[in-house]
Amino acid sequence: MPAFEYQALDQTGRKVRGVITADTEQAARRDLRRKSLAPLAVGRADERKAGSGDAASGGGENLLDRLRAKNLSPRELMLVTRQLATLIEAGLPVAEAISLVGGQHDKHHVRRALLSVRARVMEGGRLSEALTAFPGSFPPVYRALVSAGEGSGALGRVLERLSDYLEKAQAIRNRITGALIYPAVLTVVALLVVTLMMTVVVPRIAEQFTGMGMALPLLTRIMIALSEFMQIWALPLVGIMFAGGVVLGVMLQRPAVKKPFDGFVLRVPMIGGFMRTTEAARFARTMGILLDSGAVLPEALRAAQRAMSNMALASRVSEIIRDVETGRALSDAMKTSKIFPALMLHMVTAGERSGALADMFERSADQLEQEIDGSVTVGLSLLQPMIILGLGIIVVLIVLSIMLPILQLNTMFLG
Known part of the structure; x- marks a missing residue:
């Protein structure tokens, strides 16, 4: 219905x-x-x-x-998945479980999506097929995992594993967001202070010095030139940067632009390494859940490929899929691609030999996620002092540009 x-x-x-x-x-x-x-x-x-x-x-x-945003947020998706997993594991039919979760939700767009999915299931469709009506709320990898759970007859267990994964990702996002609040506020305040000093304080003092006809120090002349530039171009530059960000966001929706851009990001020092680790962890976690749910290897590889956000790395996975389909060992194909960490390759090799490939992918994901968590912790702990240090250097330069002419005047009078 x-x-x-x-x-x-x-x-x-x-x-x-x-x-x-x-x-x-x-x-x-x-x-x-x-x-x-x-x-x-x-x-x-x-x-x-x-x-x-x-x-x-x-x-x-x-x-x-x-x-208004019509898609489920990551937090809403995590909560819905957890509730569905609990009800389906308890033995409720899929349609009834979806009806209970959707009917009790107080947000209209969530209730709308779930009741629409329930209607498609009631018409005889599979849950994974019904979710395609809302691709923005249920990403491809989510639907692939649900499909694997339906095929293996362990949908409740797969949803439970999936909700655990979404919960971990949500916890990381919350921690990063919370840790970035203070640096973000500090950065905004710093920019406002510097802008105020460069557009109000420096011009007033520059008028006094230039009226005396004295030769100003190099640092003072540079600050005056920057001040004049900011007074004229500050607002246009902000508008240009905003427009450039919007245009870049639109252009990155096109694969022809996103793929080379993602490849460039991978070559950026530090950021590229962090991106590779993040994508490898997402790939390993998806592979572990899918293989443990009974998905065949090529199907699991394709779903894990869709889970990757970096198109440059995802295109290399296509080569791995082709090699595996021709009969090559997964570990050999992954080594040839040269996109995964050595630890992960060793564990995949061991998993193939022992017949515990899904477990080894899960352990690889755990190790990589711990590494990511440590990198995020270190990066966030360094961000705040770096902002303070940068602001301090800028303020010191501005103060020096003001004090140097004053000291020069004192020397002239005393001389």
């Missing part, structure tokens, strides 16, 4: 919105009228376009709805 998203007026004239299941749109409208609701707009919950009654509901609200 399909799910329909609606906007309607209640008995007090207040506009309400929600999701209802019915056989057809006309049946959904009849059900709404039975509930003393006057339908304004009704449409399939998994359709991205507006319903048939958009004109009646008012264009302004529809535009606002389109601008």
